[in-house]
Amino acid sequence: MKKAEYAIRLKEITKSFGNVVANNKINLFAKQGEILALLGENGSGKTTLMNMLSGIYRPDSGSIFIYGEEVYITSPRDSFELGIGMIHQHFKLVDVLSARDNILLGTKRKEGRGTSSLSRGIEDICTRFGFEIDLNKKVHNMSVSEKQTVEILKVLYRGAKILILDEPTAVLTPQETEKLFGILRRMKEEGCAIIIITHKLNEVLEISDRVTVLRKGESVADVVTSETDAISLTSLMVGRPVELSINRPEPAGNESLLEVYHLTVIDDEGKKAIDNISFSLNAGEILGVAGVAGSGQKELCEAIAGLHGVEKGAILYKLENIVGKTPDEIIKMGISMSFIPEDRLGMGLVASMGIVDNLLLKSYRSKKGLFIDRKPPAELAKRLVKKLDIVASDFDSPVSRLSGGNVQKVLLGREIESKPNVLVTAYPVRGLDINSSYTIYDLLNEQKQKGVGILFIGEDLDVLLELCDRIMVLYDGRITGIVDAKSATKDEIGLLMTGSKLEAGA
Amino acid sequence: MGGIKKHKRKEPLIRIAKREGLSKPKTVALKVCATVLALVAGGLFIAAQGHNPFSVYFFMVKGALGTKMSFQETVKVAIPLLISSLGITLAFRMRFWNIGAEGQIIVGAIAASYFALYKNTMPHAVLMSVMALAAIVAGGIWAGIPAFFKSRFGTNETLLTLMFNYIAQYMIQYLREGPWKDPNALGFLQIARFSDNARLGSVLGIQAGWIVALLLTVAVYIYINFTKSGYELRVVGESENTARYAGMNVKRIMMRTMFISGAVCGLAGMLQASGTDRTLTDTVAGGVGFTAIIVAWLANLSAPMILVVTALFSILEKGISFIQSRFMISSAAAAVLQGIILFFVLGFEFFTRYRLVLRREAR
Amino acid sequence: MGQHDYVISFIFASVLAGVPLLFGTLGEIITEKAGHLNLGVEGMMYMGAICGFVAGYHTQSPFLLLLCSFLGGAAGALVYAFLTVTLFANQNVTGLALTIFGAGFANYIGEALIMKAPNRAAVLSDNITRFFGGIYIPVLSDMPVLGRLVFQYNIFVYFGVLLAILGGIYLNRTRRGLNLRAVGENTAAADAAGIRVVLYKYIHIVTGGGICGLGGAYIAVVICGGTWTNNCVNGLGWIAVALVIFAGWSPYRTILGSFVFGSLDVLRFYIPKDVINIPTAFFAMVPFAVTAAVIVITSIRKSAVNAQPRCIGINYFREER
Incomplete structure (x- = not known):
């Protein structure tokens, strides 16, 4: 073991999907007892690279060395046998099983289920690292951070000495993040090699010993954390110096557009997803919504858009109640409201259709007669492609072949084109690189200045704090506070996200 | 690091x-390739039974297309197959797995037969229209x-x-x-033959249903690609969530599309009973509803392609019934061959979405 | 016949009629637990029926009959598994293709068998039909009521019930069963946990097919009395697919479910003509109509939603993004 200096060493790894080169001759290494941050924008190839270590993908070319020996990882199983464990951003847990069963899954240990000796095995790990978890709880009853704990336990139980975490803090509150970092430091002390994928600079600086920066699928830098700073890391990541602040024009009006009164929404499983909330959205403002995933954001958006039934309460648009109306009726009432859903290709767009047919989606009805008319959307497509710099080979090939940023632009472009008064948007920059993200922010600000009221469901607190005028925090379907984004702090919002109520609502 | 040593x-x-x-x-090209390979595999199957596959295939084609009469017979086979494939396609495009064409054909035929047997004194043109309408409504409701x-x-x-x-x-x-x-069938349990007035006439020696079938091919193509309803059903098929998001009434679209899908199949039943069988029999559908599923899938759910595949399958079907007596091959061989073709085509679809990569050469 | 005997005889006949459903449903449950919906149960039953029949016909060996019927069903399932697991073909269409192929295959071979057979009837030898006849255990089989209700069936019945119980234990109590459930519930998670997903799928789809094949053998040997009959399965495979939903993916509940549906099949012999005169066609229709009703009712009650393996019908490609 001593002879191998590197726990992991990747040499000239290349991987492409179709015509897209996701990783191009990437080199990377990580030592034992070291936390390496893998930094890069969305789409820079971080997850792809790490998935080649976890056995999900296979490199087109290049070699992987584990403790100095060249290996071929052909499945997640190989990966485990090599002592590598990856905690994926989208957890890979079986919902209907308990935490214990999930941890045991696929392992060969002989102990029967539920026997004391086995539980001790898992509980040992818990006490050693300070996890608090009910092993008999079913995963679908767990909060996001509990699920993450199960994932980490799963990896540790398999004896992993090399840990890879993909954006582990994206779903956590600042306080939970601190706790996670504490655990990572413990692991580091025990001699684990840890790679943490992230695009958040402050976290890189806080937790890592070394940083490898990826840009557009290539490794562009490898620096010791203590010798660098946020500004130089950003320019490494983006490839040019970047102004890191988002514009925030003054609110364009204060007339109230949308008023929500005592809204309660029951989700598909019969639980209260939204629990008696009231707020209002003004014309010309961006109202941010913060909260850990699953706090009711999805149901709130869908209720406003008429896609989800409402149990109790009212949603007034210009003083007219729209609760109980179908999306179709809402459109027909002349209310121009646009909802940009979280699941772009599963909800907002038709993946297998081209741009033109997708632009038809909301306008095809306005034409009289039996037939559809593709001319207006074709012209609109041309206009949007030009205005928003959409990169598309032609207008008829499936939008699923476009990159995430372009897909988002098509969707946002279509919604804005319908000249809405209210725009509801959920995670509009998820998966986008910095350039595309700023295009989206600019588009939203442009709408704001036209007097559109925007409800912005976000996940990155830094963005929320810089872009929005007010931020409403959801916890477990309730509003724990509405704060002024100009004066609020991240910690303050973080606390609200964990459910501690603000004394006097803003 | 015990693990690493084992990992060779x-x-x-x-x-x-x-x-x-x-x-x-x-x-x-891939589909053609798959079909050819399937015929080769089918040939092996035939050879295993001790027949010469080349002569079997030769006589099949001859039996289906060799004479004017056999050609007319083949077209007769093609009519219900083409129409019900079109019907199924409408549902499949919406990702609604309508496996019920068989039943929709039958109820269509039953509804039409009621008028053919008991209300057949209307003028011919009116009777035909009523029968067609009854079949359409019955098939539509059944779906x-x-x-x-x-x-x-x-x-x-x-x-x-x-x-x-x-x-x-x-x-x-x-x-x-x-x-x-x-009552006149001397104790045989069968339904009376239709009176002349209730029989569909012929055009160019083949029952007039072939004209209906061709018109429907065009109609279905236009419906799917150029009408609002067709657009809606395609969106629903891709994602119900998207459809709801766009303000579509998914339930209504689903009902409407399935009604049309069943109605088309029902019409096939009426044409079969009135145009070909001239009575109502147990075999009015005779597995066509299932074969239609294969046809629709092979044709990529595209109306013009369905025309091509139907032609191929009708030759197969007619050809096999022709060689049945000559080679003592059961007509079930048609189902076997169809199954094999479908297996191959399903397998070959793999190559349209994936490719195989050979191991990298040692450095 | 006394009231008492009448009921006992009805139950006895129901159990006998339910056996093919028991095998078919069990096979399909195992398949579906691996995340694959195989609509080819009907076809696999046909393949099992003809393969077993041909083996029994030529060798006079009950054991080879069973083995070959298992292998016949398994062979059909193997084709399905290769197409859907390895080549990612659409599960619905592949299953239908298997049904069309299986039925054609059985009728084709069966037709050839009939044509060569004396008197144009292919009949199994007596020692085979006797082997699969009712058992007789001294004392036990002679008990009043219980003897007939429990100890006089043919070996298929006991084997089927045993298989269901073993299946239940396997699924719910063993590590392999846990892994299998994980594959069906969340294939990606199972894969990431190091379970050999492809292997699991193949093994369980093929085994499931083999079990369906045994159900086919039962139809050929017991229901058709050992004489090959074309189109012998006649929709039982489809009812088995539906019964999976009715049984809520539980092998235990399958036992009861298949016998209840078996009773629908024999109903016509137990409702005296002078009580209600119902045309035979309606009796033949009953199992299908009741199945349709059950499918609708379970969907209204939403009871199936939670029991169904989450990843059913979705092919798994690891590199899918």
């Missing part, structure tokens, strides 16, 4: 990688019931439409043995 695995010889969609001509439950409660449409096939099948048996039994 070599890289496997081949692996699978995804590819961006294949061009249309290449996709078609609409599963659609209702699917759209309301998410009921499994595959199984439900399938059960409806059997129910329809036994309905004919009931009519044949009971209320519609031909």
Whole structure:
């Protein structure tokens, strides 16, 4: 073991999907007892690279060395046998099983289920690292951070000495993040090699010993954390110096557009997803919504858009109640409201259709007669492609072949084109690189200045704090506070996200 | 590090990688290739029975297309197959697994037969229209019931439409043995032949249904690609969520599409009973509803392609019934061959979406 | 016949009629637990029926009959598994293709068998039909009521019930069963946990097919009395697929479910004509109509939603993004 200096060493790894080169001759290494941050924008190839270590993908070319020996990882199983464990951003847990069963899954240990000796095995790990978890709880009853704990336990139980975490803090509150970092430091002390994928600079600086920066699928830098700073890391990541602040024009009006009164929404499983909330959205403002995933954001958006039934309460648009109306009726009432859903290709767009047919989606009805008319959307497509710099080979090939940023632009472009008064948007920059993200922010600000009221469901607190005028925090379907984004702090919002109520609502 | 020592695995010889969609001509070429290979496999199967596959295939084609009469017979086989494939395609485009064409054909035929047997004094043109209309409505309702439950409660449409096939099948048996039994058939349990007035006339020596079938091919193509309803059903098929998001009434679209799908199949039943069988028999559908599923899938759910595949399958079907006596081959061979063709085509679809990558050469 | 005997005889006949459903449903449950919906049960039953029949016909060996019927069903399932697991073909269409192929295959071979057979009837030898006849255990089989209700069936019945119980234990109590459930519930998670997903799928789809094949053998040997009959399965495979939903993916509940549906099949012999005169066609329709009703009712009650393996019908490609 001593002879191998590197726990992991990747040499000239290349991987492409179709015509897209996701990783191009990437080199990377990580030592034992070291936390390496893998930094890069969305789409820079971080997850792809790490998935080649976890056995999900296979490199087109290049070699992987584990403790100095060249290996071929052909499945997640190989990966485990090599002592590598990856905690994926989208957890890979079986919902209907308990935490214990999930941890045991696929392992060969002989102990029967539920026997004391086995539980001790898992509980040992818990006490050693300070996890608090009910092993008999079913995963679908767990909060996001509990699920993450199960994932980490799963990896540790398999004896992993090399840990890879993909954006582990994206779903956590600042306080939970601190706790996670504490655990990572413990692991580091025990001699684990840890790679943490992230695009958040402050976290890189806080937790890592070394940083490898990826840009557009290539490794562009490898620096010791203590010798660098946020500004130089950003320019490494983006490839040019970047102004890191988002514009925030003054609110364009204060007339109230949308008023929500005592809204309660029951989700598909019969639980209260939204629990008696009231707020209002003004014309010309961006109202941010913060909260850990699953706090009711999805149901709130869908209720406003008429896609989800409402149990109790009212949603007034210009003083007219729209609760109980179908999306179709809402459109027909002349209310121009646009909802940009979280699941772009599963909800907002038709993946297998081209741009033109997708632009038809909301306008095809306005034409009289039996037939559809593709001319207006074709012209609109041309206009949007030009205005928003959409990169598309032609207008008829499936939008699923476009990159995430372009897909988002098509969707946002279509919604804005319908000249809405209210725009509801959920995670509009998820998966986008910095350039595309700023295009989206600019588009939203442009709408704001036209007097559109925007409800912005976000996940990155830094963005929320810089872009929005007010931020409403959801916890477990309730509003724990509405704060002024100009004066609020991240910690303050973080606390609200964990459910501690603000004394006097803003 | 015990694990690492055990880990001596070599890289496997081949692996699978995804590819961006294949061009249309290449996709078609792959399907042709699969069909040819399937015929080769079918040939091996025939050879295993001690027949010469080349002469079997030769006589099949000859039997289907050799004479004017055999050609006319083949077209007769093609009419219900083409029409019900078109009907199924409408449902499949919406990802609604309508396995119930068989039953929809039957109820269509039953409804038409009622007028043919008991209300046949109307003028011919009127009677034909009434029969067609009855078949359309009956087929539509028969398909609409599963659609209702699917759209309301998410009921499994595959199984439900399938059960409806059997129910329809036994309905004919009931009519044949009971209320519609031909009193003049000397105790045979059968339904009387239609009077001349209730028989569909011929055009160019073939029952007029072929004109209906061709018109429907065009109509279905236009409906799917250029009408609002067609656009809606395609969106629903891709993602119900998207459809709801766009303000579409998914339930209504589902019911409407399935009604049309069943109506088209029902019409096939009327044409078969009135144009070909001239009575109502147990075999009015005769497995066409199932073959139609294969046809629709092979044709990529595209109306013009369905025309081509139907032609191929009709030759197969007619050809096999021709060689049946000559080679002592059971007509079930048609189903075997169809199954094999479908297996190959399903297998070959793999190559339109994925490619195989050989192991990298040692450095 | 006394009231008492009448009921006992009805139950006895129901159990006998339910056996093919028991095998078919069990096979399909195992398949579906691996995340694959195989609509080819009907076809696999046909393949099992003809393969077993041909083996029994030529060798006179009950054991080879069973083995070959298992292998016949398994062979059909193997084709399905290769197409859907390895080549990612659409599960619905592949299953239908298997049904069309299986039925054609059985009728084709069966037709050839009939044509060569004396008197144009292919009949199994007596020692085979006797082997699969009712058992007789001294004392036990002679008990009043219980003897007939429990100890006089043919070996298929006991084997089927045993298989269901073993299946239940396997699924719910063993590590392999846990892994299998994980594959069906969340294939990606199972894969990431190091379970050999492809292997699991193949093994369980093929085994499931083999079990369906045994159900086919039962139809050929017991229901058709050892004489090959074309189109002998006649929709039982489809009812088995539906019964999976009715049984809520539980092998235990399958036992009861298949016998209840078996009773629908024999109903016509137990409702006296002078009580209600129902045309035979309606009796033949009953199992299908009731199945349809059950499918609708379970969907209205939403009871199936939670029991169904989450990943059913979705092919798994690891590199899918």
